[in-house]
Amino acid sequence: MKAGEDEGGPVCWKGSEVKPAGGSLLSRLSATVSAPGWSKVSCPCCMSERVEPLVMVQLRADVGPETKRWLLRLIGASQKDGGAGLLAHPGEDATGDIIVVSAPRCTLLRATEELGLCKTYQNGEMEAFSYNDRDNFKDSENMEEFLTLAERQYMVKYELDGLRAQRDLRIPGLPDSCTLHKRDNICESSKQEAHELVNHLLLGQSSSVYSVNRYFGSSVAFYFSFLDFYTWSLLPPALLGLLITYFSASVQKEVVESVSGSQGSGDQDDSGPGVSGHMLQAVFSMLWSTVFMELWKRRSASLSYRWGTLHLAERFAEPRPGFHGDLGVNPVTGRVEPLFPEWQRDLRMAVVSVPVVGLFLGLVVFGMTGFYWGEALAQQLTEDWGSLLSQTLLFLPSILHIVYTNMLATAYRKVAQFLTEFENHREESAFQNHLTAKVLVFTFFNYFAVLFHIAFFKQDVPLLRKRLSSLLIITQLINQVTEVVIPFLVDRFISAPHRTEREDDPQEDKFRNQGKLPPFPGLFGEYIELLVQFGYLSLFSCVFPLTAVLLLLNNLTEIRSDAYKICKLFRKPFCPPVANMGVWQIAFEVLSFVSVVSNCWLLLLSPQLQRMGEEGGMSGTNLLLAAVLVEHVLIFIKIIMSVLIPDEPDWIRKKREHIEYSSMQALRQQVRLASTLSFHLHPASFFL
Amino acid sequence: MKAGEDEGGPVCWKGSEVKPAGGSLLSRLSATVSAPGWSKVSCPCCMSERVEPLVMVQLRADVGPETKRWLLRLIGASQKDGGAGLLAHPGEDATGDIIVVSAPRCTLLRATEELGLCKTYQNGEMEAFSYNDRDNFKDSENMEEFLTLAERQYMVKYELDGLRAQRDLRIPGLPDSCTLHKRDNICESSKQEAHELVNHLLLGQSSSVYSVNRYFGSSVAFYFSFLDFYTWSLLPPALLGLLITYFSASVQKEVVESVSGSQGSGDQDDSGPGVSGHMLQAVFSMLWSTVFMELWKRRSASLSYRWGTLHLAERFAEPRPGFHGDLGVNPVTGRVEPLFPEWQRDLRMAVVSVPVVGLFLGLVVFGMTGFYWGEALAQQLTEDWGSLLSQTLLFLPSILHIVYTNMLATAYRKVAQFLTEFENHREESAFQNHLTAKVLVFTFFNYFAVLFHIAFFKQDVPLLRKRLSSLLIITQLINQVTEVVIPFLVDRFISAPHRTEREDDPQEDKFRNQGKLPPFPGLFGEYIELLVQFGYLSLFSCVFPLTAVLLLLNNLTEIRSDAYKICKLFRKPFCPPVANMGVWQIAFEVLSFVSVVSNCWLLLLSPQLQRMGEEGGMSGTNLLLAAVLVEHVLIFIKIIMSVLIPDEPDWIRKKREHIEYSSMQALRQQVRLASTLSFHLHPASFFL
Structure with missing residues (x-):
């Protein structure tokens, strides 16, 4: 039967036969x-x-x-x-x-x-x-x-x-x-x-990794470009880390040989690099992160120009599907569409979203405190009882904490989605950015709460170093396994047998097969992995100089595994055109500034510096003053650098200004006849 | 004779008689x-x-x-x-x-x-x-x-x-x-x-103060609006300062009465307010300065909308008269005009301007060091000799320092002008901003070097308080006298007798009389006065809580005296339309952030806090740590506040977006026929 011919509705649609076109x-x-x-x-x-x-x-x-x-x-x-x-x-x-x-x-x-x-x-x-x-x-x-x-x-x-x-x-x-x-x-x-x-x-159509933008769209393409850029930017800190580890190892060996055990090795159990290596690494990584972010912004601007997304008009387009409000005339475009006052959105964010997010962050801290308390209690009980049964008690706090954290994270994702819907953003990009920001803050807090606790409260640098190196190696391994190996196995041995695919299948069956793949979970997981990496590198790099080397190795495989995953293991996502990485860029920049505080603090804590200060006759207060001074100077230098390095290359600026000039000229050449239906919004505020 | 009729040049001009128009x-x-x-x-x-x-x-x-x-x-x-x-x-x-x-x-x-x-x-x-x-x-x-x-x-x-x-x-x-x-x-x-x-x-035409924008143009109008806004914004800190002074005075009296001399007054010679008043004042003024600047930005946006300068097209207009370069096609506008590559300007700034400015700042420090050294030497000599002649030696360092500073400042102004010309800025506003920034940094450094020296090196809070209060009172008096009284007297008794002005004078004679007035020296002096005031208030307010009160009183007369001065004592200046205060806004904002560092430091130095720490059993290191923590938290709050308060009111944003939307629409509706002569700048970089 021909669809639609049986019903002559007000919508003038006519079913029609398709003309066959050869070869397509x-x-x-x-x-x-x-x-x-x-x-x-x-x-x-x-x-x-x-x-x-x-x-x-x-x-x-x-x-x-x-x-x-x-x-x-x-x-x-x-x-x-x-x-x-x-x-x-x-x-x-x-x-x-x-x-x-x-x-x-x-x-x-x-x-x-x-x-x-x-x-x-x-x-x-x-x-x-x-x-x-x-x-x-x-x-x-x-x-x-x-x-x-x-x-x-x-x-x-x-x-x-x-x-x-x-x-x-x-x-x-x-x-x-x-x-x-x-x-x-x-x-x-x-x-x-x-x-x-x-x-x-x-x-879905099979595609090569090189034409990511053409096939997947600019948001996925931005992720891969960033991953690529970031990976190659890791080369300088990785080289420096290798050098420092090598030289400090040989220096320590010499010192140990010259002292020849007279001092005992108890003093040397802190196997980190020498204090000058520490400092060099820290200062370098603090300045490196700013240069890296500024250069990325320039690259991002060129990519966005090349992909034609430099002047997106999302503000002037139709609102996103979930947006609701009273019908009215949009004062900017003059179109009739749902309107939602800005102040009401701000109010909802201030009164509902912020406190709820704060509550969840509090729950993370509560969980961590509970974990430490439970661990201490279990330790105590084990000591008191000493039986085998109570030995197993030692694992209970960890298990409970993991379960608690996972439940909290799952609940939080739903709450964040709900809150962002409730905030009723007009543009899809604003919605995504607010959602991402909420989940991002929570996830980051969740990842780093323990490390910060060790660094700033326990002030235990060796423990931090141990924890950091194990995190770096273990989480990366786990990530690679859960992200690629498991989906690959599932796809190969569980899903694939149900999908019989042949070269000469009709196109429709191919679509159906693609449709059976799990939906693409979005780039959040990929970006947060990079951000957490970047956090390890910039916040605590002076503690463990090989961080950059490990990350470089990880990312080289990550590029390939991510590409495989997104091309083969998931349904192809819809990607709106975007002009940059959005909220992720801000997150990386904020981290790069926070890293100055954390690095200066960690340097101050390092036992070598403490010892050096004592030998040099500097009191703890003066050492602290010097650290604060260095911190302020570094932040000042970073601000100056980020102001001085322009965010877009000169040729992009010229092209952007040319587009602006053209539209200004067009406005001038046009005689507006229909402008009487323009908007009257605040006639009173005109004389404010 | 009729001008121009004797020479038929290529310029088609014809001398003509003017038609008399009645009453004009x-x-x-x-x-x-x-x-x-x-x-x-x-x-x-x-x-x-x-x-x-x-x-x-x-x-x-x-x-x-x-x-x-x-x-x-x-x-x-x-x-x-x-x-x-x-x-x-x-x-x-x-x-x-x-x-x-x-x-x-x-x-x-x-x-x-x-x-x-x-x-x-x-x-x-x-x-x-x-x-x-x-x-x-x-x-x-x-x-x-x-x-x-x-x-x-x-x-x-x-x-x-x-x-x-x-x-x-x-x-x-x-x-x-x-x-x-x-x-x-x-x-x-x-x-x-x-x-x-x-x-x-x-x-010149006589004008009332109220229509400053109509008569003088937006840059002068922005100054007066800012002065007005700033003056009224001083009310809250002034009130707080009065309250704190009043209460701490009564508390101190009580303390003195209850202790009744048993402790001796040697401990109490630091007549500042109590430590809680100190802190309250400091925290308040730090947060106040951010709120003040953010609200001013909103006000500035409304003013600029009202004055029609929200969308200035200076970038697309003809370059400023002093601009030179090789003739070429401007890639943005497509017009033939002198071009000067951006990188060359950046190079000139980096290689010439920055080192020269640094040199002059170094000379200021050199002068200050020389002054302290000279003073110590003079003291020594006076003690050694003890004669009346050597008594006068005590004044020599001060006199030499004043002469040196003045010569340096005069030389610097010329150098700054030359450097900015050399940087060859295309737009007048860029030229002005770079010139202002150079002079501003130097002048500010000159004013505050001594205070910073006392606060951070000598760490002498009572001396700082004394110096600050005398500066506040004396410089304001001197300013008022040199700015208004002297020009007024000169105008009245020296210049005026030569200018015979009558109501029925021909217009031309009025112009000639106006032309005899001294040229308007620009708004630099006015703005720097406000900035220095703001510096006293925000950087050192916790030391002397009555600062805001004194400034409020000063500004109330300042508005009137400035208006009198600009209307009556100087030739009327040409004011280009501007959209905001330019570099001054940035200077105020930077100061507002630096103030957090300085206030936290001063609070830490205050003898009361030191004593309180000792009594509370806090070591100097812990006190310092607490101060650093407070500083970071305050800076964080200030950043959050300045991000959260939008820089323009909602209704302005809508109007601005409407203008952008209109020009986008105009560009879309236009079919460009002559677009083939558009620019080809970097065909290679297109695939970067």
Whole structure:
């Protein structure tokens, strides 16, 4: 049956047969499809011989054919009529549970403009794309050249997310309780009210690691570029660490030989490098981290220029699907859309989010205190009783602490998600940044609470060194195993046998197979791993100079294992175009400044320095004063360096200013006739 | 004779008689002028019955009539023909040494667009002015309503500065060595090569303090707004200071009474407030300074919106007159103009400016060391000899130090000017900011070196308190006297008798009288006074709690005396439109962070805290640790506060985003046809 022909709704959609196009993926897809093909495009310029399937929508098993027809019609309807302006295909079997979606040229071009992407102009420069001026942009006829696959797929998702009910409306085939209200988001609403009615699955195509941006989109590409940049930046501290370890080892040997046991080795049990090596390492790593972050910012700006994401217009685009508020005129764009006052969001953050996050951080500290208390108690009991049974008691606090921490982390993730939804951010990037920041603070605190406790309260440098080296080696091993080996084994021996895949499979089956892979868990885990590494390196590097060497080795394998994982083991994610690493960049920068405090403190604690101070006749107070002075000077130098090194290369600055100048000129040349419907927001505040 | 008619140059200028307009200032001016009036406007829309004289150009006495005619013609010629597009008037006497300049409507409107000023649109909002869309802007027919007097006068100066030789050219009436080369700046060149041939003087009109922006322009208005805001912000710390002084006085009295002399007063000679008052004052003033600066930024943003300077386009306008470089195509605007590579400027700053400034700072320290050494020597000699002659020796070091410091400061100002010229900044604001920053660092260092020496090296809190209170009282008195009383007396009794001014004087004579006033020395002196005040208050406030009270009293008179001074005692300055206080804002912010370090240190030094620590059984090291901890926490709180308080009010953000959105939309709607002549700068770096 031909979908949609049986119901002449207000949405002017017509089912149509697809024209078979030779040699394309589609030809295979359409060859297996019986009668109903792609929905028809309304605009003549989008007529194409070849339709590229981009996104597969997986319906729930109990969604009836009536609802599916309604959805097909909605997706295919033009945007003026409240549709998504996309191309829909009911799949191999018209009554099956999938919809395959593609996008016509005009919808893609308009979305490119709306997202604010820059594309190559005819003169070879990157310019903000303009739909009116589309013929002057390179490759604007051929969408597969003009946009990356990741961009095309994200745009389909963007348009699907943008589907909003034009007026109150019943979904056919679902109970009456599922009525949609005006401007309710259809996909979002269905998800929440109709129990995951719509679930996007992704197409997968085999891809090489080199074209990450084209295939996965800029957020994944930024992660890999950062990982690459970071790994190579580790070379200088790694070399220095090796040198210091080598020389301090030979110096110590000499000292031991010259003293020839007269002093006894009790004094030398602190097997760290000499104090000058310590200091050199610490000062170097403090300055290195600033240079590294500044250079990364410059690189990030060039990448973002090259990927056309330097001038994203997310602020001016439609709000994210989950955003809600009273309908009103957006004072910036003049469009009717939900509005939510800024002060109310701030209030929610101040009154709800901050205290709840603080509570959870308190619970981490509580857990740690409990653990220490429990350990002391167990020790005591073991000593008192001395039996074998009480020996096992020694493990109880650790086990309880691990269970407690894991439960807390799981609960916190849900709470953070809920809080961020509650804060009701307008832009997807703001939502992601706030969510990431919440989880980040907690996770980081969780990881480092023990180390900070050892460093600042117990003030026990040898213990810190032991703990740090074991953490570095063990967590990295565990990470590699849990991240790659286990998913690989699961994929190979448990999932794969159920997925029979052949070269000549129809495209649709490939999508279905990809859809069976577990969803991509996001880049949070990858980034937090790097951040924690960076924390070990910058916060405590002077304690264990080989940190950088270990991290360098780890990262060299990490690049490959991450690439394997993201390409093979998970479903392909939708990645919105982004201009930088967002909140992660800030986290790395903050860490780089905190590291000055921690390194100066650790240097002060080091027994060698204490001894040297005593020998040199410096009192503890003077030593402390000197450390504080050094700390302030280093922070001052770091601030100066980060101000002096520009955040974008000179050529990028010129190009950015050129784009700004062009848009200023355009505004000047334009005589606004329709400007009377502009906004009147605070006529009173005008004379404040 | 009619200027310009005797010479038909390539510049199409025609001398013309001015039409008398009833009742205007001009009528009086033109009534006294014999034959030649204002130059003729080329464009019909600028024909006006009334020409407002705006700027008087004072020529050197030996400039011949031929050169004057050439200048008149140049000023009056249209911009296409290399002229300034202004209206010129040879003054009362055609062979006299002045030229009166006005501007036609079109030139003013084009300059408004070029400078990027925002003006009131027909819907009541501020919008970036566009010449094409001029009819939709309010009051765009009446220049005296549309632009402020300060803006009109600045625009005349801007156009005069923009006069550049179209091709190599001899100035008539001057020796051949004064040939101008292509695109040489005419006014600038004449100044340097023809010994101040052109010297702009300003018209003055009496004005009330309230319309500072309309009359003086935004930079002066920003100063007065800041002074006003700052003065009222001093109320809370002043009140707190009074309370603390009152209560600690009564507490001390009680303590003294209860102890009733048993302890002796030797312990109590440090007459500062109690330690809790100290701390309260310090913590309050540290947090207060951040809140104050953040609120000022918000206020500054509103003012800048109201004055239409939120979107200045200085980067895209013509470079400043002193700027030189090889002719080339500006990659941002596509115009032909002198270019100077960024890296070369950075190199000059790093290799020349920074070391020279460092050298001068070193000379300050050298002077201070010399002074202390000399004082010790004089003391010694006086003790050894004991004669009356050697008594006078005691004053010698102070006198020498004062002379040395003054010579150093004078030399430094010249060096700073030279260095900043040498750095060759493209924009006037960049030039001013770099010059100000250089002088600022030196002056501040000069003022505070002694106080820092006492606080951090001598660690003598009572001496610091004495020095601070005397500085506060004496320097303020001296400032008031030198700034106002002396110029007033000079003006009244020395200059005024030579200036006979009557109500019915012709306008030209009024200009001439104004021209005899000394030139306005700029706002540097005013700002540095506030900054030094702010330094006393924030850096050392915990030592002398009445600082804020004294400053409040001083500033209340300062507002009035500054207003009197700038209105009456100096020639009116040209003020470019500015969007904020520039480098001064940064200086205040930096000071507010440095104050945390200094206050924590001073608290630690205070004898009461030391005594309290001893009584409480805290060692010096632990006390120091506590102080460092408090310092870090306070800095952290200040950073958080300055991040959390947005730099612009919500309504300004919306309006700014609206302007950005409009220009983005305009760019999109425009089909660029002439874009092929766009720039090709780094085709290789495109794939970096």
